[in-house]
Amino acid sequence: MLFRGKSVDDISAMLQTMIYTVKPLRKKEHIVNEGETADHIGIILSGQVEVQKNHSNGNNVTIARLGRGQTFGEAVIFRKENVYPATIIAPGNCCVMFISKQELLRLFAADTDMLSSYMENLSERLVMVNQNIEILSVGSLRKRIVFYLLKQADQQSSNTLKLPFSRKVWAELLNTARPSLSRELAFLRDNGWIDFKGSEFTLLNREGMEDLLEKFKRK
Template identity: 55%
Template sequence: MGNTAQILQNVFCFKDKNQEDISRLLENLLYRVKDYGKNELIAAQGESAEQLGIVLQGQVEVQKIYPNGKNMTIARIDEGQPFGEAVLFSREPLYPATILASIPSKVLYIGKREMLKLFASDPDILLSYMENMSDRLIMLNRKIEILSLGSLRRQIAFELLKMADKQQTDTVTLPYSKRVWAEHLNVTRPSLSREIGSMRDQGIISFSGNRITLVDRRAVEEILD
């Protein structure tokens, strides 16, 4: 249980707890741990999602399956990260996407009723859960705002200008990898790289590693006009 408690310290609802506190909470909870092989299905899109999943080991992928049979990886969930928290207390708790194990993985599950017991026993955990849901809603609204811009170039320009204003410099440091950025924009990484490369070739931006410079800020702003 010690190793499990250590991993759970990375989960948003246990972030302020020490290992002893988490171990004590687990002793009073009904939960289960399940192992998955590489590429094994964890949950299919549309299945019941009445439990919180937490990756104890490995990595899982969240994939959106489209009617034409194509799929897109929209998120990767690493050790110490949860899934299913956004729909757990929905009136229709169904997985909105398919979840697969990218590599051999171990997942801990806590059911809805057990989570309610946990909230009742420790209001700080409930507060952390609510804060996480609020943050996710803000991120969703931001994503809708970005996607409503239309073209990928407009989305990139919007993001870069927003980062430049926040960091107060025209040489911005990406807060995530290009892979994560591409997933955030719902495009493939090659598509994102091609568009960034095109903007560089046109003298609009330059980049090195995770740093991007707005060489011609006015040109970036005009993309949004």
């Protein structure tokens, strides 16, 4: 997100003057721990990272999964209390580029386009948080599933869509257990609303799904 709109040559020239580190990470390795000071942002160069919230009962909930080109730490690095609110781990081998707060400030002063890209990224993250809140506020688990599938169908411009993550991550996003998610999906399939195979879903009764949500809105 820092380098949006820049050519490969522009980026290569910038990297010659930047101070940064690149770190390869192994599967299950912790990148940052909840409560640590956020004094760098991370840019994922390859692989994926998981943002997890650890609860006192020992359960870990995946809040987000980020892939190549995405960043972490940018939302907290400039806060007064700049500590990570969650733990970030590598679910598999990955590689991350780290840029310090001081280096970011130097880059922003030298290139206002980079500052604009940074602010745009923060705005997109805020929209994602609001979307997650919207999903959880819809009502029952069945309604949350229907709401999410309809949203994905709109975003992918097709009634046949592919989930962007695993069932486990989807269950965590919907704030439910995976077996409960599986039961509701089976109900929707058995009643002719949807069909699915693996991560690919087809909406068979979109009108009925939309009507379910309209009934919720009218309450």
